[in-house]
Amino acid sequence: MQAAQRRSPCGFTLIELLMTIAISAVVLMLGVPTFTSVIRNMQVSTHTNSALAALHLARSEAIKRGERVVVCKSADGASCTTSDGFEQGWIVFVDADDDATVDGGETVIAVHDGLGGQDTLQGNSPVANYVSYVPDGTTQLVSGGFQAGTLSFSLCNSSGERSTIVISDTGRPRVEKVTTSCN
Numbered sequence: 039m040q041a042a043q044r045r046s047p048c049g050f051t052l053i054e055l056l057m058t059i060a061i062s063a064v065v066l067m068l069g070v071p072t073f074t075s076v077i078r079n080m081q082v083s084t085h086t087n088s089a090l091a092a093l094h095l096a097r098s099e100a101i102k103r104g105e106r107v108v109v110c111k112s113a114d115g116a117s118c119t120t121s122d123g124f125e126q127g128w129i130v131f132v133d134a135d136d137d138a139t140v141d142g143g144e145t146v147i148a149v150h151d152g153l154g155g156q157d158t159l160q161g162n163s164p165v166a167n168y169v170s171y172v173p174d175g176t177t178q179l180v181s182g183g184f185q186a187g188t189l190s191f192s193l194c195n196s197s198g199e200r201s202t203i204v205i206s207d208t209g210r211p212r213v214e215k216v217t218t219s220c221n
């Protein structure tokens with residue numbers, strides 16, 4: 039007769055349990071950096087698409103309403119600011135008095151909260167504080183001058199790709215990927 043084999047009460051031996059933990063640790067060490075990279079890539083895309091959507095909304099509303107519509111940076115979601123960048127948030131509003139600031143009685147169309155984190159969204163000088171669309175769908179400074187420019191994100195994915203929104207001379211915004219070193 040054969041002697042009965044002894045089994046542990048939970049069904050696993052200590053060696054089996056330690057091997058399972060070791061394999062799980064190796065898989066996690068390989069997978070977490072990849073997952074972090076995926077999350078960062080999604081943040082870049084999400085923030086870019088949010089800003090791009092606000093510009094498209096402002097342009098289409100200006101054409102539809104036949105009035106100037108502005109996207110300006112806003113920390114409180116109620117008024118425009120000239121400090122910092124668009125990463126603090128922005129608002130889209132109908133600018134009835136053509137001054138690029140939200141005054142009493144002007145309609146706020148959309149509000150976007152800040153991006154959060156260490157990410158920044160800065161515009162070059164023509165679009166540093168606001169982007170203003172007139173009824174024909176082009177961008178124009180409140181002084182009447184031509185307005186085109188670039189909104190650049192400092193957020194960067196693992197491959198060193200940054201999203202930049204370029205506003206053309208016709209007012210049409212488009213996304214451009216720029217490969218630079220991440221700081």
